[in-house]
Amino acid sequence: MIERNFFLLESRRFLVSLATGGVCWFFTQDWILSLLLAASVLAASWGWQLVRVYRWFAHPEDLPPIGGAGVRSILHDVYVLRSRQPQNAPVSQRSQPYLKESLASMRDAALIIDGSGNLVWCNDAAEYLLGIRFGEEEGRPLSKILPGKSLKKYLREANFQKPLRVKPGPDPEFCLQFEFSRFGANDRLVFVKDVTEQDKLERMRRDFVGNVSHELRTPLTVIKGYIETLQSLNSEYDTRLQKSLGSMGVQAVRMESLISDLLWLSRIESVEGERKDDQLDLVDLLTNLCSELMAAWPDRQIELVTSSELCVLGDAAELRSAISNLIVNALKYSEAPVKVIWKDTVVGPALLVEDQGPGIDAKHIPRLTERFYRVDKSRSQSTGGTGLGLAIVKHVAVSHDAKLFVDSQVGRGSTFRLVFPSERAVDCAGCSTETHAGESIQ
Helix, strand or coil: CHHHHHHHHHHHHHHHHHHHHHHHHHHHCCHHHHHHHHHHHHHHHHHHHHHHHHHHHHCCCCCCCCCCHHHHHHHHHHHHHHHCCCCCCCHHHHCCHHHHHHHHCCCCEEEEECCCCEEEEECHHHHHHHCCCHHHHCCCEHHHHCCCHHHHHHHHHCCCCCCEEECCCCCCCCCEEEEEEEECCCEEEEEEEECHHHHHHHHHHHHHHHHHHHHHHHHHHHHHHHHHHHHHCHHHCCHHHHHHHHHHHHHHHHHHHHHHHHHHHHHHHHCCCCCCCEEECHHHHHHHHHHHHHHHCCCCCEEEEECCCEEEEECHHHHHHHHHHHHHHHHHHCCCCEEEEEEECCCCEEEEEEECCCCCCCCCHHHCCCCCCCCCHHHHHHHCCCCCHHHHHHHHHHHCCCEEEEEEECCCEEEEEEECCHHHEEECCCCCHHHHCCECCC
């Protein structure tokens, strides 16, 4: 449409110039003079338009000069582009004033940093919460304004998918949460919240669960011992009492498993932020774990297939627990052989546990990792599960920067995928390709 209007405008200018030359020729009968006059009229028209445009360039804050339809459309586009701040302008001027005004009125602390992590702007709430003065700290790296190894590493890795919690001051209770999001071309918008109370409540919950579970273990051990003692007296008690003692023994074992899982989950949560960089050969770990599980489930088959030669940086006990929970779940809910696969993918090495069980409805999948969530309560009670297995897997995955995916269809089984990032994959020193590649255990 703009091209058509521009063509019509220029055609009109040409016709006016041509008409002016024609009038001159009618009175003078001189072709040269007529052509010169027509060209002069056309040049004068363009010259006047350019003078107006250059005047506007000198004062871009004004509205563009009004011209023909085509020129007006072009100048409007130039006006929009000129209204934007250039990239080479000072970083403090690139942020939109209206957004700064909105952020300044927020109760939460807000900061703007550039691509190098230097402080560009912050609101009053940030100055109060962080104890800084923008006039003194402008242009300084955020990692130096708020010293701390975790924040410096977080900014260096630039992986802002998960918020960061730090304790910047001498007060061990004081806790801040940083959330980063893109702002403009290279800047970052940072929201900071005081989550001291939330962190304190979460820590109290973990301590409470751990302490209660620990306190329950001793009396439960005593009760379980008396039940086993009474069960051993077969000749002195009738079958009805033996049946009751048997039920009590089953529930005692289940309670013991539940307490063990709660203690283990509490332990994983308490060390979730610690570094886990031990080099682990997953092939050896899977081989030993599958052998132990097949000894515990002699009537079941576990097929282990490994095609990856990569090791993983992590914690051996946590990964062993997570993988064990995935395989045991598959054994509980599937009568067919369970397949365990360790292979390389585009994003990193992945562990797959496949079963041919009843499958899981799609509506349940988002809640599978919740504590004590059960898809089928009656079936879960019959299998003796505690409802904490997948919650443990989730926390182990988070602490290892991995992701847990569940692919399932009702009646066709399920596949649980634990995908590790490539940053945690390393070459296994001394790992024999001939021994491990394609290894299968039946």
